[in-house]
Structure formats: structure tokens, C-alpha cells
Amino acid sequence: MATLTYRDALNQALREEMQRDPNVFLMGEEVGVYQGAYKVSRGLLEEFGPMRVVDTPIAELGFAGVGVGAAMAGLRPVIEFMTWNFAVLALDQIVNSAAKLLYESGGQVPIPIVFRGPNGAALQLAAQHSQAWDAWLSHIPGLKVVAPATPADAKGLLKAAIRDNNPVLVLEGEMLYNVKGEVPDGEHVVPIGQADLKRPGRDVTLVCHSKTVAVALKAAEQLAGREGVSAEVLDLRSLRPLDEAAIVASVAHTNRAVVVEEGWPHAGIGAQVVDVIQREAFDHLDAPVLRVTQADVPMPYNKQLERLAKPSPDRVVAAVRRVLYLD
Amino acid sequence: MATATVRTASTSALSELERRMLRQMLLIRRFEEKAAEAYALGKIGGFCHLYIGQEAVAVGSLAALRDDDYVISSYREHGQALARGIAPNAVMAELFGKATGCSKGKGGSMHLFDAAKRFLGGHGIVGGHIPLAAGIGFAIRYKGGDQVCICYFGEAAVNIGAFHEALNMASVYKLPVIFCCENNRYGMGTAFERVAAVTDVVEHACSYDMAAELVNGMDVLAVYEATRRAADRARKGGHPTLLEVRTYRYMGHSMSDPLHGVYRTKEEVEEQRKRDPISQLALKLREGGVLDQAGLDALDAEVREEAEQAVRFADQSPDPDPAELLTHVLAD
Numbered sequence: 001m002a003t004l005t006y007r008d009a010l011n012q013a014l015r016e017e018m019q020r021d022p023n024v025f026l027m028g029e030e031v032g033v034y035q036g037a038y039k040v041s042r043g044l045l046e047e048f049g050p051m052r053v054v055d056t057p058i059a060e061l062g063f064a065g066v067g068v069g070a071a072m073a074g075l076r077p078v079i080e081f082m083t084w085n086f087a088v089l090a091l092d093q094i095v096n097s098a099a100k101l102l103y104e105s106g107g108q109v110p111i112p113i114v115f116r117g118p119n120g121a122a123l124q125l126a127a128q129h130s131q132a133w134d135a136w137l138s139h140i141p142g143l144k145v146v147a148p149a150t151p152a153d154a155k156g157l158l159k160a161a162i163r164d165n166n167p168v169l170v171l172e173g174e175m176l177y178n179v180k181g182e183v184p185d186g187e188h189v190v191p192i193g194q195a196d197l198k199r200p201g202r203d204v205t206l207v208c209h210s211k212t213v214a215v216a217l218k219a220a221e222q223l224a225g226r227e228g229v230s231a232e233v234l235d236l237r238s239l240r241p242l243d244e245a246a247i248v249a250s251v252a253h254t255n256r257a258v259v260v261e262e263g264w265p266h267a268g269i270g271a272q273v274v275d276v277i278q279r280e281a282f283d284h285l286d287a288p289v290l291r292v293t294q295a296d297v298p299m300p301y302n303k304q305l306e307r308l309a310k311p312s313p314d315r316v317v318a319a320v321r322r323v324l325y326l327d
Numbered sequence: 328m329a330t331a332t333v334r335t336a337s338t339s340a341l342s343e344l345e346r347r348m349l350r351q352m353l354l355i356r357r358f359e360e361k362a363a364e365a366y367a368l369g370k371i372g373g374f375c376h377l378y379i380g381q382e383a384v385a386v387g388s389l390a391a392l393r394d395d396d397y398v399i400s401s402y403r404e405h406g407q408a409l410a411r412g413i414a415p416n417a418v419m420a421e422l423f424g425k426a427t428g429c430s431k432g433k434g435g436s437m438h439l440f441d442a443a444k445r446f447l448g449g450h451g452i453v454g455g456h457i458p459l460a461a462g463i464g465f466a467i468r469y470k471g472g473d474q475v476c477i478c479y480f481g482e483a484a485v486n487i488g489a490f491h492e493a494l495n496m497a498s499v500y501k502l503p504v505i506f507c508c509e510n511n512r513y514g515m516g517t518a519f520e521r522v523a524a525v526t527d528v529v530e531h532a533c534s535y536d537m538a539a540e541l542v543n544g545m546d547v548l549a550v551y552e553a554t555r556r557a558a559d560r561a562r563k564g565g566h567p568t569l570l571e572v573r574t575y576r577y578m579g580h581s582m583s584d585p586l587h588g589v590y591r592t593k594e595e596v597e598e599q600r601k602r603d604p605i606s607q608l609a610l611k612l613r614e615g616g617v618l619d620q621a622g623l624d625a626l627d628a629e630v631r632e633e634a635e636q637a638v639r640f641a642d643q644s645p646d647p648d649p650a651e652l653l654t655h656v657l658a659d
Contacts, residue, residue, distance in 0.1 A: 025469065051469060057499070062458050062492025069462015072447050073397065075469060077462075092489075096452050097459060103655045105440035106431030109447060110658040141656050165658040 001184055007177040009151035010040045010116075013158035014078065018048055021076060024162055027054040027063055028080030028117075037082045038118060038177050064090035064115065068097045071113040071167075078162060081117035084133045084171065090115075098167040099142030112165045116158065118174035119147070120211055120262045124306060127298035132262040134209075134269050137169050138239040144192055145239040147171040149213035151181040153237055156190030164192060171239075173211045195243035197250070201232030204256040204320050207247060207273050209236040212260040212292075212311055219260075219316035229320060239269060247273060248280045255286040258319045260311050265293040287323040292316050342617045345608060348390055348547050349618070350626055352382035352605045355406045357627075357634040358415055359578075362405065362422055365638060366582045371422045375436045378406035380577040383604035384509050385410040387550025388477060388570075391558060397445045397463045397476040399456050402437035403509075403576075404449050407479055413441045419637035425644035432647045433655065453514075454480060454487035457506070461493040464502030468565055475561040477505040477554070482571075483514025485528050491535075494569065498535040503561035505554065506569045509544065515580040516590040528571040537569050544574030545602040575599040 004012065018024045025048075030037045032045040032055040045053040056063040060081065067077040081087040087094070094115060101109045121130035138145045144166055148154040154172065161168035198213055199220055206216040213235045220231035234250050236243065251257050257277055259270035270291040277289050295309040321327045359377045366375050378385065385406035389398065400407045408418050413429050421428030422436050430440045430449070438449040447463065450456035460478030467474050484490055485508060497504050508528045512519055520526045532539030538560055542553040550572060557568035577596060579585050587593045612618040618626070 054500075057492070057495060059492040059495070061489055062461070062496055065455070065458020065489065065493065066462040066465055066496055069399075069459035069464075070466040070469070071462070072459060073463045073466030075466045092452055092455050093458065096455055097450075101448070102658055104430060104434040104438040105442070105448065105655075106428075106433045107655040107658075108430070108440050108442040112658075144657075 001182040003180055004151045004183045005177065006151045006154050006173070006179045006181070007038065007040055009155035009183050010158055010172065011042055012183070013155045013162070014041065014044060015047065017159055017162040018044070018052060023074065024076045024078065025052040025054065026078045026080060027056055027067060029056055029058055029082045031055060031080050036080070038174070040177070041080070060086050060090040061093060064093035065097065067113055068093055068111060071111045072101065072109055076112045076162060078114045078116065081115065083129065083174065084117050084119040085129050085131060087115065087117065087133070094143070094167070094169070095140055099140045103142060110165050111167050113167050114158070114161045114170060115167065116170035116172060118177070119171035120173060121299055121306070121310060122174040124301055124303055126301040130299035132294070134171060134239055134261065135263050135267060137171070138269060138272070142167065143240060144168045145171065146192055146237060147210040147239055148237060149173070149176070149210050149235050151179065152183045152188070153190055153196070155183050156188045157192065157237065159189045160192050163189070168192065171210060175211055190237070193238045193241040193243055195246035196235045196237055197232065198235045199231070199233040201230040201254065203230045203254060204258060204323060205232045205234055205250040205254045206258050206260060206316065207234050207236065208260040209239065209269070210262065212262055215311050215313055216260050216316060218313040219320065222313055222317050223320055227321070227326070229324065231320060242272065242276070244276045244280065247276050251277050251281040252284045255284050256323045257289045258292060258316060258323060259289065260292045260316055262294055262311060265291060265296050268293055287325065290319040290323055292319050342612070342615070344390065345548065345612060346618060348386050348551070349605065349608050349612060350630065351386045351410050352547065352608070353627055354415065354630040354633060355382045355385070355409050356605060357630050358409060358419070358637065359405060361634040361638050362419070363578070363582065365422070370642070371436065372424065373435055374402070375422065375582040376403040376580065377576070377578045377582065378403060380599070381509055381511060381544065381574045382406055383547035383550055384507070384544050384572050384574050385479070387547040388507055388554040391551045391554035392475065392477060395445065396474045397447060399447045399460050399463065399476065400449060400479040401453070401456065401481060401484070402449065402451045403481065404439055404479065405436070408439045408441070408446060411441070411444055411446045413439065413444060413446060415633050415637035416640040419641040420644050423641040423644070424646070425641055426647040426651070427640070427644040431651065433651070454484035454489040456480070457484065457489050457493040460504050460506070461497045461502055464497060464504040464567070465500060467503050468500070473562045475503045475505055475558050477507055479507045479509055481514065482508055482510040482512070482519050482528055485531060486523060494531070494535040494537060494567070497567040498537050501565040502567055503565045504567045505557045505561060506567065508569065508571045509574050510571055511574050511576045513580070513590060515584065518590065529569060532569040537567055539569040539571070542570055542572045544572035545604045545607065547604055547608055575602070
């Protein structure tokens with residue numbers, strides 16, 4: 001096992017898959033000469049050349065569409081968005097082209113493409129650069145959506161995404177790129193659609209993904225120390241398909257759940273998870289399921305306000321106390 | 328004598344090409360007339376955008392391309408699908424939403440596909456498929472092939488950002504794409520000059536350092552020749568071309584829209600019909616002694632029967648199995 005940053009784990013996945021399959025190429029703003037806005041593509045231009053590491057104009061709709069077209073003609077593009085905030089300009093290509101061409105062609109035109117980039121809030125970037133698109137993007141049939149929280153999952157899920165014959169959206173965490181972790185050596189592919197138990201527990205399930213995994217783990221530690229509460233942390237990893245069996249199994253075991261996500265509360269990922277729990281684990285529940293989300297406001301610039309807007313370990317602890325009827 | 332023989336040979340090849348193109352245009356015309364009837368009878372649902380009047384564009388351009396070239400179009404694509412050689416039965420069955428349709432009844436009029444013929448849709452969002460064409464061109468270049476991709480869209484798509492982003496990238500990356508703008512003068516009910524600051528579409532090529540040509544879309548041979556020149560440029564140097572093909576649609580924007588009224592006059596439509604691409608070519612072939620009236624009538628009877636047969640086929644074909652609802656959402 002090597003210890004890598006999340007950034008280098010993604011870089012390794014890209015390099016290995018490009019070495020493995022000559023049809024895989026990377027395209028996006030600043031991915032080549034500049035080595036990536038977040039340095040995920042460092043060294044790839046030198047190794048693979050400008051036909052396979054392609055710098056684009058700032059034209060998200062255009063280069064997303066170029067990627068889909070290339071996939072229609074047999075390539076396996078990896079399209080990098082500098083951030084998912086800018087990908088909103090490309091939604092027509094993601095939703096109307098990538099997600100639908102297989103279906104509306106009666107199965108004739110598969111679109112093996114990866115769209116990836118950082119998602120969610122970083123630090124004091126204000127409203128237009130700080131938003132989590134998880135729920136929007138997970139709404140669309142024809143797409144798969146993954147959101148890795150650790151370097152190992154980042155590498156394994158990106159490799160799985162590149163090998164998948166469908167459009168896969170990889171939501172990376174802008175605040176996670178420097179996080180270090182152990183990454184298995186050799187062939188390491190994480191199957192899409194499998195959640196991962198990041199910490200076992202008895203009293204409550206914390207359902208989370210991407211950046212909120214760290215939030216949930218911190219909350220679990222606080223709960224274990226101060227309150228003597230044993231919290232189980234379930235990392236969804238894939239948002240579509242959702243690992244419903246893992247959610248149900250955990251709640252059947254703990255009888256309580258809190259869902260933590262970076263997105264807004266209305267029609268969020270947590271709402272979907274709560275639907276699964278009430279439908280499939282209703283009789284196991286000892287308390288209503290609660291959610292911890294970003295505040296239902298555009299992200300403020302001010303540091304203190306921003307901190308208040310984001311999910312925090314303290315807010316998770318407070319929610320856990322309520323589902324355990326400790327308050 | 329030798330020269331005379333060569334001339335005869337090439338004249339006869341040209342006549343053969345023109346006769347073939349006349350037949351294809353007539354087939355499209357009769358097919359679309361039948362589609363209009365079927366729509367009126369409720370056998371075709373949703374939106375249905377007919378190609379009547381524009382036949383020379385699809386036929387002339389596709390006659391100039393190879394079978395291994397790629398074709399992509401907007402939602403007014405029945406003509407290109409037929410000119411590409413997709414069976415009229417499969418196209419009509421798709422309009423009827425039947426299991427035997429070229430997209431298995433799941434796409435309909437706006438989403439005709441035949442991957443084996445490299446006919447990659449049928450796209451419903453104005454301009455949304457223009458970047459896809461650039462991507463197909465990118466894949467051709469990536470693999471080192473000498474194919475081209477032709478992309479059809481209406482003049483109204485020129486006002487959307489996707490057009491400009493795609494043309495810029497096609498030029499920067501030197502992609503073998505022919506951007507074929509079918510300028511039929513109206514985006515639904517809005518005359519182009521009312522909403523476009525630059526009304527000569529070819530002028531946009533200057534912004535992207537791209538070759539461009541203005542083409543008479545009522546002259547099928549002119550479309551054929553312009554497309555050949557564009558394809559040569561693409562195959563040799565990977566250079567894209569913007570063709571502005573001036574044409575005219577006789578029907579409303581879709582079957583649910585009026586032929587004329589608030590946005591254009593009946594007289595204008597009548598005047599345009601005098602330039603009809605099929606009549607013009609038929610006249611030329613008659614005057615050149617290539618095809619007499621009896622020959623023309625026989626050709627017309629043949630394609631009418633083909634169109635009628637397509638309707639019978641579509642009518643008798645089964646609906647997709649209910650289980651098809653859930654297939655093709657994801658690939659294996």
C-alpha cells in the first residue's frame with residue numbers, strides 16, 4: 001500500500017487507464033500545458049502527447065459535446081470540468097445527449113464517457129463557486145454518479161468509471177485533493193454502486209458521501225468520546241445507482257439514521273435516502289430520520305457565515321442526540 | 328474521337344448520378360406526403376417536421392460522400408435518413424413508433440438512428456448536435472482516418488452558442504467536419520433577418536478562419552459539387568467547411584404549424600415552389616434527352632409505391648413489447 005493524496009490517486013487512475021486503453025483521452029480547460037487547474041493531470045501531456053491530453057477553450061457546452069461525439073464514434077473520453085459549477089453550461093450535453101442517446105437510438109449508440117471535476121464548496125469562493133450538484137445530476141436516468149471520499153476510492157472509482165460503457169459523472173471534492181490515504185497497489189477498481197462502511201457502530205447510522213464522510217467520522221469520534229454513543233458511518237460512494245441494500249442493512253442494525261450531505265435540503269440526496277429507509281426499513285426505525293445539509297441559502301462569502309452554512313460535526317452530533325432522544 | 332468517347336462516358340456517368348438523385352428526391356417527397364397523411368390520421372404522434380422543398384440538400388450532399396462517412400442531423404432529418412439509404416419501411420415505422428422502426432420505436436420522428444450506416448441521429452435541441460459533430464470529427468482525426476462527418480442544422484441554430492463553440496473547436500483542432508446549414512429562412516415562424524444581426528450565414532466562417540461556401544439549395548448538382556469540394560478539404564487536410572445552403576420549406580415548421588399566415592404569405596410560398604428542385608432537375612433531364620415524360624412517370628409510380636408500402640409496413644408492424652420500456656437505459 002502506498003500513501004497518496006486524493007489528487008495523485010486520481011492522476012494514477014488516469015495514467016494507468018490511458019496506458020491500458022489507447023481510446024482513452026483527457027480533455028478540458030488547462031489539463032495539458034498548465035498541468036491541470038488542480039494538478040490532477042500533472043505529467044500526462046508529457047507522457048501521452050497533445051492528441052490525448054487536449055486543452056480546450058473556455059466553452060463547457062462545446063467541449064462536453066465534443067466528448068460525447070467522440071464517444072459516439074468509439075472513443076472513451078474523460079472530460080474534465082475545472083469545477084462542476086461551470087458544468088451547468090454543459091448540462092444540455094450531459095442530460096440531453098450523453099444520458100439519452102442509447103435509449104432514443106434503441107440501444108445502438110452507447111456513450112462511454114466520464115465527466116469529472118471538483119464539486120461542492122471550498123473556502124470563501126462565494127455563491128457561484130460553492131455548490132454541490134449531487135442531487136441535480138443524480139436525477140437523470142442514463143447516467144451513473146459517483147462521489148469518492150478517500151484517495152483509495154478516488155482511484156478505484158475513476159478507473160471503474162473509465163471502463164464503464166455508460167456516461168459516469170465523477171464528483172470530486174475540491175477540499176479533498178490534498179487529503180492523504182492508503183491506496184492499494186496494483187489493479188484497484190471499486191465497483192460502481194457499492195457503499196462502504198467507513199466505521200462500524202451500534203446506535204445510529206450516519207449516511208454520508210464525499211466531503212461529508214470526514215464530517216461524519218469526526219462526529220462519530222466526538223459521540224464515542226463524550227456521549228458514549230456508537231455511530232456507524234456508511235459512505236454511499238455511488239449516488240446513482242444507490243446501494244439501497246447497504247443502507248437498509250445498516251439501519252436494520254442500528255435502528256436510527258442521520259443523513260449528512262453538502263447539498264441543499266430541498267429534494268436532496270438525503271431525501272432519496274430517507275425514502276429508501278422509510279420504504280424498506282420502516283419497521284426497524286426507533287426514531288424519525290434526520291438530515292444535516294447545507295443551509296438553504298446561496299453560499300455566503302463571509303467566513304463565519306460560510307462555516308454556519310456548511311454541515312459540521314457539531315450539527316451532526318446535535319442531530320444524533322435528537323434521534324437518540326438524548327435532548 | 329478519344330476525347331468524344333471520354334466525354335460521352337462522363338456525360339453518361341453524370342446522367343446516371345442525376346437520375347439517381349432525382350429518384351431519391353422524389354422518394355423523399357412522396358414519403359413525406361404519406362407521412363403528412365398518416366399524421367393527419369393520428370398514426371404519427373408528437374412533433375413531425377417535414378422536409379418537402381429541401382430535398383436537394385440531403386440528396387446532393389450525401390451523394391457526394393462515402394458509406395464510411397458519418398452523418399448527424401437535427402430533428403428535420405427524414406430526408407437525410409432516406410438519402411443515406413435507411414429503408415423507407417424502417418423510417419416510416421419509426422415515425423409510427425413501432426418496434427420495427429430504425430430506433431425501435433423509442434426515438435420517433437426527431438430521433439432516427441442507424442449506427443451501421445453511420446447515421447447518428449436525429450437530435451431535438453436546436454444546435455445541440457453541432458458539438459457532437461465536432462466530436463465525431465475529433466474521433467476520426469484521433470484514429471487517423473480519412474472519413475468526414477457532415478452535420479445538418481437550420482439557420483436558426485446559428486444564433487445559439489453551441490454553433491459557435493463547435494465551429495471554433497473544429498477549426499482550432501482541424502476537424503474533418505462539414506457544417507451544412509440548411510437556410511430555409513424561418514426558425515419556426517420567425518424570419519431569420521428579424522433575429523440575426525448577420526444574415527449571411529457564410530460570414531460566420533470568418534470568425535473561425537474556416538472555409539465556407541454559399542450554395543443554391545434548389546440545385547441538387549450545385550449541392551453535390553460544393554459538398555465534394557468540402558469533403559476533399561476535410562480528407563486532405565482535416566479542414567472543416569461551413570456550407571450555407573439556401574433552401575425553402577413548403578410546409579409549416581412541424582405538422583402542427585400552418586403553412587403560411589402570420590409569418591409568410593401564400594404568394595411567397597407559391598413563388599418559391601417555382602424553383603422546385605425536383606421539377607428543375609426533371610426538366611433538365613427531359614431537355615437533355617436523359618429521361619422522357621413516360622420515364623419520369625414510371626419513376627414517380629415506383630417511389631409512390633415504395634412510400635405506400637412503407638405506410639403499410641409501419642401500420643402492420645407491432646408496437647414495442649412493454650418490457651422495452653426499461654431496456655437501453657444503460658449499456659452492459
